[in-house]
């Protein structure tokens with residue numbers, strides 16, 4: 001009986017150790033994840049948000065570039081991969097390259113967007129590839145937000161304007 005109690009005690013101790021290390025591990029992972037996001041968000045604000053807004057624009061006519069949720073929606077629609085991991089990798093690689101070497105040929109935005117905003121000026125001088133990697137990961141994981149519904153936004157707006165978040169269509173949305 002005594003032996004059993006000891007065994008059970010040892011087993012419990014062992015299990016709780018496992019539990020503690022498990023919780024600590026996931027807490028650390030969560031922290032790292034949110035840290036990455038905070039850094040990505042801060043870098044995006046500093047380097048990109050002067051042109052790309054990240055919330056519903058008050059006045060579409062004042063925009064300098066498509067809002068970021070519209071950009072990400074178009075990229076996720078246009079860039080493929082054999083699975084989600086590859087799609088993510090390809091999209092992130094595209095963003096890192098495009099920001100440094102933009103061109104109309106590479107663009108996934110609609111032709112109206114390029115016409116309206118013109119090709120993005122290269123940000124090579126303003127952002128390092130390492131910073132871009134953090135920004136691109138942040139963008140992929142956070143935009144468009146789950147609630148974004150392109151069709152609804154379109155219906156909620158006057159015909160000639162594309163919709164509050166999109167803007168990637170340059171104000172003449174056809175999809």
Ligand code: HEC
Nearest residue numbers: 047048051064065071095099107108109117118119120127
């Ligand atoms: C000076 C204004 C400006 C800044 C700053 C800027 N962008 Fe842009 N960006 C644009 C414009 C305009 C477009 C739309 C035309 C185009 O797609 O080239 C665009 C388009 C894009 C696209 C769409 C690519 C495609 O398929 O056409 C991505 C991705 C993007 N920007 C990412 C970024 C990131 C990340 C940053 C910050 C490091 C950034 N931009 C900073 C103006 C800007």
